[in-house]
Ligand SMILES: Nc1nc2c(c(=O)[nH]1)N[C@H]1C(S)=C(S)[C@@H](COP(=O)(O)OP(=O)(O)OC[C@H]3O[C@@H](n4cnc5c(N)ncnc54)[C@H](O)[C@@H]3O)O[C@H]1N2
């Protein structure tokens with residue numbers, strides 16, 4: 450008799466997965482390899498930045514008190530007693546009406562507290578000795594870049610779980626992190642199942658199709674920040690699939706299969722989970738597409754049985770596999786970021802279950818607008834290339850109209866969100 454599956458709400462399904470403490474691990478990589486990785490520790494300032502007062506302009510370092518009487522009518526003269534480029538320091542203590550010729554980035558000499566830019570000073574020599582004069586006064590701190598103005602020692606500047614971007618690279622270098630603590634990339638094993646599947650380089654023959662899911666999922670895994678171990682495609686033969694899945698489990702953190710998960714005569718994943726002794730967390734979710742998404746666990750390791758239908762497979766990965774992978778990358782906001790958008794076209798279909806419509810959103814004059822990126826059917830491939838978001842149409846609704854406000858989940862975003870969205 451046909452097995453009747455009980456669909457569970459999406460939130461519940463996500464919660465079941467996220468309760469698995471697949472903990473992230475740290476590894477140290479050279480700063481040169483850290484771009485695009487996720488920090489596994491908070492990034493802390495190891496020193497003040499800058500760690501000394503310095504000149505932000507080319508000019509003369511002076512004691513501001515000596516400039517007080519300077520005005521258009523009263524030119525004040527300074528003897529230039531030293532000459533500093535960036536990286537040089539002065540051993541002199543600057544005294545009354547003395548100045549130091551100083552370049553941008555150089556450390557302020559002891560006693561000085563303001564910088565006179567070249568443009569407002571007149572430089573000259575008297576008997577071979579350099580002098581300069583000014584016709585305006587300066588306050589303490591004028592044109593000085595102060596110790597700690599950029600960062601204070603001990604400050605937490607970036608939270609763990611953040612994607613390392615070029616700005617973070619600059620911080621890491623500034624604070625001397627030549628080895629960077631990053632989240633070890635989880636290893637995600639991948640099989641595509643289906644006797645109908647051809648390799649990409651094979652010619653089409655009647656009844657067979659090229660395997661596109663594994664290439665799509667491999668990219669989604671990488672977009673999430675993990676490593677793919679693709680073990681190839683499997684024919685719908687129980688023993689072959691069982692042995693392959695069993696052997697791969699030891700080598701990966703998470704195992705993903707596509708196809709063979711529904712109630713068809715050659716859908717073997719349910720029986721494979723049973724023979725493995727894995728606990729099925731759920732095998733039906735109240736959503737479209739991706740309703741057949743099945744997740745099981747064996748000894749704390751998660752097995753994702755994603756649908757064979759490409760759009761269902763894609764959505765199943767983003768809603769269920771992505772967050773647990775992001776959690777292993779130390780994210781505290783591992784779910785897709787949710788935003789509001791204005792629907793640009795009518796969407797007349799009824800939504801008996803929550804529907805995730807592959808969509809293209811754009812920002813128009815400060816407001817988000819979304820439109821389906823192609824046909825809304827779970828076997829469709831072509832709608833995926835233009836999808837940068839999933840529009841959420843709640844179960845029990847129908848006939849959305851252009852101009853309606855809808856929720857969308859952003860697929861290319863790094864901020865993420867907490868659950869529930
Ligand atoms: N009687 C029922 N039939 C079906 C149900 C149901 O509830 N009752 N659910 C339907 C839904 S919804 C979906 S989604 C699919 C899920 O099927 P499976 O996950 O078992 O996947 P397959 O049967 O193996 O394949 C489905 C479809 O996808 C194509 N496919 C498979 N793998 C790939 C790949 N690697 N690249 C590209 N395309 C692939 C495959 O050829 C099939 O056309 O079940 C419905 N049926």
Ligand code: MOO
Pocket residue numbers: 736737738739740741742756758761827
């Ligand atoms: O899992 Mo099926 O479409 O609900 O696409």
Ligand SMILES: [Mg+2]
Pocket residue numbers: 708709710711712713716757
């Ligand atoms: Mg099937």
